[in-house]
Amino acid sequence: MRRIAIAVAAKVSVVVLLFSYRTSTDQTPVATGRPLGGGSQPTRTTSPATPASGDGNGTFTGDAADTRYGPVQVRITVAGGRITDAQAVEYPRESGRDVRINSAAVPALNEEALQAQSAQIDTVSGATYTSEGYQQSLQSAIDAAHR
Template identity: 50%
Template sequence: MRKPTALAATAAAATVLMLSWGAGARDGHPPSLGPAVAAPVVPGGTSATRRPAPAPAPAAGGSRQVDGTVARTPYGLVQVRVDLVGTHIQDVIAVRLTDSTGTSVRISASAAPILRREAVAAQSAQIDAVSGATYTSDGYRQSLQAALDAAHL
């Protein structure tokens, strides 16, 4: 009885990850993150990466999407996209989450909705880490802050 339950949970986690990772996909191809950027690892397990291009200024009260930088963690890459209406964070989409092992995929898939909810509620990158998902949380905050900086918020 336990195997079907574990299999269903694994399939659900994989589906959530694929949906969140492929949110920006076009024509059935995963979104491109551009060329890989080698960067030194900094304390805390993340690394500095190139800054995103400045986001275009919105029309008065208009909506826009801004991508954060790709944050490197010991378990893979993390990148988010912020949906803004004026200066209000409408949504945060995980473009890429840690994926080095099945465990990191499962952890990231369960942490992403919590991090998203916290970021929208806080209207900033000043959010708490999800217990058990410290590296994912750190990468999420780093990418989110880079997107907000690029949006001049």
């Protein structure tokens, strides 16, 4: 009888340990498309884009784009008809998950905007809603630069 109780307790312990095991805690989003250091041409999204060209020099803030997790708003600086700086000034930061995802996604999106010189930028894996909101607000800022 005693052996049966010990065997059952051991099996229950193993089952509990298996169900409580966490396989990964790293949920850092990774930019899709262009590999670091160059490589093949990235696949671009299909959002409408207008290149930042013309004589609209200055700083322009796009309209805030509402996303599932909160608004995203982008500010660009245009000089000589080119985007010289792109910064997300508003993006979801309410939860620890928002902070973890967007701390990697937003810098990647800022860099993509500078490289693309348009709102046709790669979506960041794991930050789809932020990426889509960023694209919308970026296009709004580019449109404001053309007015």
